[in-house]
Amino acid sequence: MRTIQAVAWKEIQVYFGTPTAYIVGMIFLALTGIVFAIGVVPSENNPFPEATLGSFFTWTSLFLIFLPPALTMRLLAEEQKLGTIELLLTSPVRDWEIILGKYLASFAFLLAMLALTLYYPVLLYVFAEPDPGPLYAGYLGLILYGAAALAIGMLTSTITSNQIVALIVGIGVIGALYVVHFSTDIVGGIASVLISEIGFQAHYEDFGRGVIDTKHVVYFLSVTAVFLFLAIRALEFRRWR
Amino acid sequence: MEDQNKNDIMIQATDLTHFYGPRPAIEEVNFGVKRGEILGFLGPNGAGKTTTMRILTGFMPPTEGKVTLADYDVVEQSLEVRKRIGYLPETVPLHTEMQVTNYLKYMGTLRGMPGRQIKRRVDDVIDVCRLQDYHKTIIGKLSKGFRQRVGIAQAILHEPEVLVLDEPTIGIDPIQVVETRRLIQELGREQTVVLSSHILPEVNMICERVLIIHEGHIVAEDTPSNLAQRLQGVDQLQVEVGGPVQEVLSVLRRVPGVTEVSQRYNQGRNVFVVQVQEGQDLRDEISRAIVSNGWSLLSMQLVSMSLEDIFLRLTTHEEL
Numbered sequence: 001m002r003t004i005q006a007v008a009w010k011e012i013q014v015y016f017g018t019p020t021a022y023i024v025g026m027i028f029l030a031l032t033g034i035v036f037a038i039g040v041v042p043s044e045n046n047p048f049p050e051a052t053l054g055s056f057f058t059w060t061s062l063f064l065i066f067l068p069p070a071l072t073m074r075l076l077a078e079e080q081k082l083g084t085i086e087l088l089l090t091s092p093v094r095d096w097e098i099i100l101g102k103y104l105a106s107f108a109f110l111l112a113m114l115a116l117t118l119y120y121p122v123l124l125y126v127f128a129e130p131d132p133g134p135l136y137a138g139y140l141g142l143i144l145y146g147a148a149a150l151a152i153g154m155l156t157s158t159i160t161s162n163q164i165v166a167l168i169v170g171i172g173v174i175g176a177l178y179v180v181h182f183s184t185d186i187v188g189g190i191a192s193v194l195i196s197e198i199g200f201q202a203h204y205e206d207f208g209r210g211v212i213d214t215k216h217v218v219y220f221l222s223v224t225a226v227f228l229f230l231a232i233r234a235l236e237f238r239r240w241r
Numbered sequence: 242m243e244d245q246n247k248n249d250i251m252i253q254a255t256d257l258t259h260f261y262g263p264r265p266a267i268e269e270v271n272f273g274v275k276r277g278e279i280l281g282f283l284g285p286n287g288a289g290k291t292t293t294m295r296i297l298t299g300f301m302p303p304t305e306g307k308v309t310l311a312d313y314d315v316v317e318q319s320l321e322v323r324k325r326i327g328y329l330p331e332t333v334p335l336h337t338e339m340q341v342t343n344y345l346k347y348m349g350t351l352r353g354m355p356g357r358q359i360k361r362r363v364d365d366v367i368d369v370c371r372l373q374d375y376h377k378t379i380i381g382k383l384s385k386g387f388r389q390r391v392g393i394a395q396a397i398l399h400e401p402e403v404l405v406l407d408e409p410t411i412g413i414d415p416i417q418v419v420e421t422r423r424l425i426q427e428l429g430r431e432q433t434v435v436l437s438s439h440i441l442p443e444v445n446m447i448c449e450r451v452l453i454i455h456e457g458h459i460v461a462e463d464t465p466s467n468l469a470q471r472l473q474g475v476d477q478l479q480v481e482v483g484g485p486v487q488e489v490l491s492v493l494r495r496v497p498g499v500t501e502v503s504q505r506y507n508q509g510r511n512v513f514v515v516q517v518q519e520g521q522d523l524r525d526e527i528s529r530a531i532v533s534n535g536w537s538l539l540s541m542q543l544v545s546m547s548l549e550d551i552f553l554r555l556t557t558h559e560e561l
Contacts, residue, residue, distance in 0.1 A: 002350060002353070003350065003351055003353065005350075006347060006350035006351055007351070010336075010339075010347050013339075013343075014338060014339075017338065018338060082334050082335075082336070082337070083330065083332050083334030084334040084335065084336055085334075086295075086300055086328075086330045086334055087328065087330065087334060087348070087395070088351070089299075089300055090298040090299055090300050090323055090326065090328045091323060091348070091351040091352055092320050092321075092323040092324040092351075092352060092353055093351055094320065239300070239301050239302065
């Protein structure tokens with residue numbers, strides 16, 4: 001437990017000790033700020049907007065294709081590049097403790113960034129009376145979706161010593177799971193159900209409507225678990241190469 | 242009891258073989274290290290030193306063979322082994338964005354040291370490795386020599402039973418080399434040390450026993466002084482003689498201690514290659530035999546045997 005903490009704490013310190021995190025955080029806040037404003041500020045197309053975060057939740061799910069792999073790309077790829085993995089893997093730390101520690105650090109950073117967006121709902125409460133249900137559910141959806149995406153990023157960072165490769169492959173996998181939903185119309189039948197169930201969209205949408213379905217929660221937790229498991233196996237495997 | 246412990250086997254490697262692709266980096270390597278011993282691996286680059294050390298430290302498993310450290314199997318009980326070792330990899334990989342003290346604390350926690358012990362030991366190793374002026378410096382800004390010290394500091398931080406040091410003095414300046422060697426010798430009083438080097442005098446100075454490793458095989462194993470003696474023994478002589486070939490051959494073959502004589506022409510000169518029994522110096526006898534037959538002795542040269550051959554390749558001369 002202490003070693004997981006040590007690994008996580010070290011990574012959190014690196015996040016906040018280097019400019020990367022601030023840049024990523026700044027871009028994230030700028031983008032989400034814009035989409036939030038588009039959703040709630042009256043305009044020609046939308047003269048009477050509702051006091052919801054619907055637009056924010058929809059768009060942020062798109063940003064979460066790119067953000068999590070940017071947070072995780074360094075975590076193991078850099079250790080492999082610098083060779084510090086040699087000291088990490090020869091310390092009395094289990095492989096799953098390494099993966100979990102680093103994962104928790106990236107998850108904590110994601111939570112911190114999502115926490116910064118909480119001033120959007122606060123603004124809603126100040127100027128209107130939003131329905132709290134979709135807000136809670138929407139944030140839960142974002143957290144679960146982000147957790148799954150980070151796990152995918154952990155795997156791609158483990159299999160390469162090149163951070164850019166880790167980032168691009170991560171974006172590719174998360175992006176594929178994000179858009180696979182749109183191909184359901186092409187195939188039809190049982191295959192379309194299957195494809196829809198595999199992708200993020202079908203499971204994410206309900207949260208934005210204020211519905212917390214156990215099925216969707218289990219889906220995201222499963223994706224997270226599967227990819228973390230694969231990352232641990234990948235780390236074990238690299239000993240045998 | 243203390244003395245008995247001294248003779249305990251700390252590390253036992255049996256038939257270690259490791260393949261990178263189709264080529265073996267090491268092949269059927271066997272050795273043992275006693276508790277408290279300082280063992281040196283001597284060999285040229287690419288001989289298999291780093292591979293052997295990576296297997297010892299549990300970084301990667303051998304393709305074949307078995308290593309035990311303090312009676313724990315390096316592959317099966319890797320965690321127990323890793324608790325007992327301190328490791329300095331050849332490239333000294335460090336987290337360049339961290340401060341020295343923070344890095345050492347982090348490594349201490351990874352090694353499962355309790356908080357109070359970490360605090361005390363970090364102060365200790367910063368003293369021992371003379372990092373006092375740099376304990377708040379970002380590692381990335383340190384020079385190679387100081388990074389090496391940080392590398393050694395993290396290796397000895399948790400007072401491991403076994404220290405594995407891969408080329409501990411490579412790339413640092415001469416004064417630091419001397420300091421590092423003294424430090425290793427001091428550590429070797431309490432701990433078992435396995436180090437690698439491609440510098441013969443260095444191994445000579447620090448180690449109690451030397452393994453010479455060449456192209457993945459252990460080609461010699463002895464104390465440094467015994468090895469040096471063996472190398473000084475004359476095993477082969479090249480003699481250039483002005484005289485009839487057949488007669489010279491038969492005279493040389495009759496010199497006691499000579500095992501074999503062959504003759505060849507080298508750029509028009511008449512050269513005899515004389516093999517002698519190991520450890521014997523027959524230069525005196527041979528020259529007398531030639532001169533007393535009325536032939537002229539034009540030159541006599543010691544020729545390196547295979548072991549010395551290896552040594553020549555691996556003993557890069559030290560700039561000290």
